[in-house]
Amino acid sequence: MLEKFRNKNSTAKVSSGMSTKQVRYEALVKALHADLYRYAYWLTHDKQVSEDLVQETFLRAWRALDSLKDEKAAKSWLITILRRENARRFERKRFDMGEYEESSITDSVSPSSEQEIENHWLREKIAQLPEEYREPLVLQVIGGFSGEEIAKMLDLNKNTVMTRLFRARNQLKDALDNEPLKRGTYNG
Structure with a gap:
């Protein structure tokens, strides 16, 4: 009988801990998503890549959320994750720039x-x-x-x-x- 009580109690604690983590995470996303996206876009100049970077950043943040002790440091913590995620993007993909003409790489959009x-x-x-x-x-x-x-x-x-x-x-x-x-x- 005591064993059943312990299992229910530990299950309730896990469930409570998960909901607390979920609330913290959702608050981070809501408060800082726009700032992270703006920084990612400045780094990449590409909407799709920026969205992917922000998504990967928040995924890594979810996994490591327990390591965030000070909520005031959340923005710099997430920016650091985003910077590392951006660096990983280049580690995974090697570019051979010799194939491309420099003129084709420059911005084709003319400012109006x-x-x-x-x-x-x-x-x-x-x-x-x-x-x-x-x-x-x-x-x-x-x-x-x-x-x-x-x-x-x-x-x-x-x-x-x-x-x-x-x-x-x-x-x-x-x-x-x-x-x-x-x-x-x-x-x-």
Whole structure:
């Protein structure tokens, strides 16, 4: 008789634990899905790949949800998972760029408004930054993370992150200052 009581009690605990995990997980997805998708899209520039990355990120998050002790760190925890998932994408697939013409790789979509042109230019300039400067800048601008949070995610000293952010902004400013004026170029 005592054995049946223990089994029912442990089953109830497991069920309760699962529902608590489910509630935590659903809250994470609801609160952070848009931020993760925006960051994934910035990394990949592809809607489908971004959706897949976010889905894989949340799948891994579900499996490791018990390791998340501080709910305040959830966003940086998920961004770290997403970054690793994106890196895995390249580990699995090797690209042979020798087969393709560089001109066929460039964006075929032509920007239509001045704002789109500026956004396209800025993306290109950010993409040209060395990774050590680009990554903290994207995490700050797109992800909205503080210098301290970025330092934890990238496993760097906060002062190093702040220096890299400063240098990244200066390099973008220099690129803007060196860009020839193209007024009226895009107007009919």
